[in-house]
Amino acid sequence: MTVLHWFRRDLRLTDNRALAAALTDAKQTGETLIPVFVLDSALLDANRAGGTPRAAFMRNALISLDTTLRARGSHLVMQAGDPAQIIPHIVAESGARVVYANRDYSPYARHRDAAVQAALGNRFHLLDDALLIAPEQIATQNDTPYTVYTPFKKTWWDIPKAAPDEQPYAFSPLPEIASDSIPDASDPRFATTLDLPEASETAAQQTLADFIAGPIFNYGVHRDQLAVAGTSRLSPYLRFGLLSIRVAYAAAQQALKAAPDDATRQSVATWISELAWREFYTHIMFHFPHVMHGNFRREYDDLQWHDDPAALNAWKMGQTGYPVVDAGMRQLWQTGWMHNRARMITTSFLTKDLLIDWRAGERHFMQHLIDGDPAANNGGWQWSAGTGTDAQPYFRIFNPVTQSKKFDPDGTYIRRWVTELRNVPTRFIHTPWQMDAPPAAYPPPIVNHAAARERTLAAFKIIKD
Numbered sequence: 001m002t003v004l005h006w007f008r009r010d011l012r013l014t015d016n017r018a019l020a021a022a023l024t025d026a027k028q029t030g031e032t033l034i035p036v037f038v039l040d041s042a043l044l045d046a047n048r049a050g051g052t053p054r055a056a057f058m059r060n061a062l063i064s065l066d067t068t069l070r071a072r073g074s075h076l077v078m079q080a081g082d083p084a085q086i087i088p089h090i091v092a093e094s095g096a097r098v099v100y101a102n103r104d105y106s107p108y109a110r111h112r113d114a115a116v117q118a119a120l121g122n123r124f125h126l127l128d129d130a131l132l133i134a135p136e137q138i139a140t141q142n143d144t145p146y147t148v149y150t151p152f153k154k155t156w157w158d159i160p161k162a163a164p165d166e167q168p169y170a171f172s173p174l175p176e177i178a179s180d181s182i183p184d185a186s187d188p189r190f191a192t193t194l195d196l197p198e199a200s201e202t203a204a205q206q207t208l209a210d211f212i213a214g215p216i217f218n219y220g221v222h223r224d225q226l227a228v229a230g231t232s233r234l235s236p237y238l239r240f241g242l243l244s245i246r247v248a249y250a251a252a253q254q255a256l257k258a259a260p261d262d263a264t265r266q267s268v269a270t271w272i273s274e275l276a277w278r279e280f281y282t283h284i285m286f287h288f289p290h291v292m293h294g295n296f297r298r299e300y301d302d303l304q305w306h307d308d309p310a311a312l313n314a315w316k317m318g319q320t321g322y323p324v325v326d327a328g329m330r331q332l333w334q335t336g337w338m339h340n341r342a343r344m345i346t347t348s349f350l351t352k353d354l355l356i357d358w359r360a361g362e363r364h365f366m367q368h369l370i371d372g373d374p375a376a377n378n379g380g381w382q383w384s385a386g387t388g389t390d391a392q393p394y395f396r397i398f399n400p401v402t403q404s405k406k407f408d409p410d411g412t413y414i415r416r417w418v419t420e421l422r423n424v425p426t427r428f429i430h431t432p433w434q435m436d437a438p439p440a441a442y443p444p445p446i447v448n449h450a451a452a453r454e455r456t457l458a459a460f461k462i463i464k465d
């Protein structure tokens with residue numbers, strides 16, 4: 001008999017709840033632990049992750065995982081197809097007694113896991129791992145899910161959180177089991193021309209260590225400055241579980257203790273609050289799965305969005321004529337990551353200046369973001385669109401010029417990504433259309449912000465009244 005650990009978005013061999021439970025179980029009975037990954041054909045089709053930089057990053061993470069397992073005498077068993085068929089098949093082939101996996105909270109994953117559960121019954125064990133606080137662990141006094149971030153965070157903050165488990169995991173050689181090899185980098189589902197961050201546990205831990213050693217203490221000041229590398233860049237690692245959230249949180253707690261004064265302590269606390277945002281949006285997706293397709297606030301279902309393919313395309317290509325918007329959009333498709341402040345500016349521009357349905361933008365982000373996560377992306381988009389959990393949503397309309405002046409004062413970020421504007425003097429960098437002779441290669445604004453603002457306020461007011 002054997003014990004299976006099914007890896008999904010937990011591609012690591014340290015502080016991994018289900019993997020630890022599977023190894024303990026196998027050890028007690030002297031069984032072999034079989035590490036499994038399924039290349040889920042539904043997730044890798046062209047409408048979802050197939051062909052995205054995120055899929056390429058995941059492929060690299062799988063190579064790294066397999067390499068580490070091999071160094072420890074095991075290897076990754078991989079098969080492609082529908083997990084609801086493949087997992088029971090591997091169970092039958094390997095004579096597995098039980099299957100362990102970490103919970104994934106998206107509607108798709110829950111549906112998938114229910115199908116596997118139906119096939120395996122009580123031989124399928126799901127554990128909480130990806131969050132510090134699982135959705136069932138937190139509720140309002142009325143026993144309902146929190147729908148507003150600030151009170152959520154207050155309660156979340158005080159709930160004791162598990163420390164990382166530092167036990168080393170030991171593996172043993174596998175019996176003969178059919179396994180596909182990890183797809184080649186030329187496979188169109190995993191091909192990319194981007195220069196991706198290294199996808200390994202070691203790289204994840206190093207990125208955390210670098211951040212905790214210094215930048216976290218200035219996070220409060222630097223995190224909004226577009227040209228400063230002031231954030232952790234941990235998002236792809238947390239997305240695929242190359243880094244344990246408990247390890248990240250414990251490191252931040254150490255930093256909190258080490259912080260020399262109030263300002264640096266506040267910076268660390270602000271970073272921990274971002275981890276709370278990650279948990280909040282995952283809980284929202286779990287409790288209100290309709291957000292994956294529609295507005296969190298259903299009253300906005302009647303909002304009249306504009307169908308404007310040309311404007312949508314200009315936004316995607318970073319050709320709106322608003323330099324800071326275009327810089328963000330080009331950073332996205334040229335690197336697979338976008339600064340959080342730029343995510344807020346570009347999403348506000350699409351939904352409020354162009355009045356284009358947030359779902360079109362959400363899809364585009366999911367196609368390009370290496371950290372693309374259904375809950376965080378959806379939460380971010382609905383926050384910007386004003387259709388989400390936020391209490392005072394609709395009159396928040398970012399002025400792209402004001403944002404640009406505030407968060408990229410000398411235009412360094414703009415010049416880096418919008419190279420046509422590299423030589424524009426700083427006094428015109430946020431508004432090149434005001435120059436006597438703007439650079440010919442750069443388009444004029446596709447919309448007048450003041451007029452667009454009025455149009456949006458009117459569209460939202462119809463719903464409010």
Ligand SMILES: Cc1cc2nc3c(=O)[nH]c(=O)nc-3n(C[C@H](O)[C@H](O)[C@H](O)COP(=O)(O)OP(=O)(O)OC[C@H]3O[C@@H](n4cnc5c(N)ncnc54)[C@H](O)[C@@H]3O)c2cc1C
Nearest residue numbers: 231232233234235274278340343371372373376377380381
């Ligand atoms: C429209 C929009 C879409 C977004 N889409 C995603 C996405 O698909 N995946 C994703 O991980 N984040 C998303 N975010 C949140 C945020 O922009 C990124 O997490 C952050 O920019 C990643 O960089 P970092 O790791 O350096 O973050 P840091 O500032 O160092 O934050 C640390 C970690 O906290 C989490 N986090 C930070 N901010 C948020 C937030 N607002 N919501 C949820 N989690 C957060 C991330 O896991 C991040 O790695 C989105 C934000 C917006 C406004």
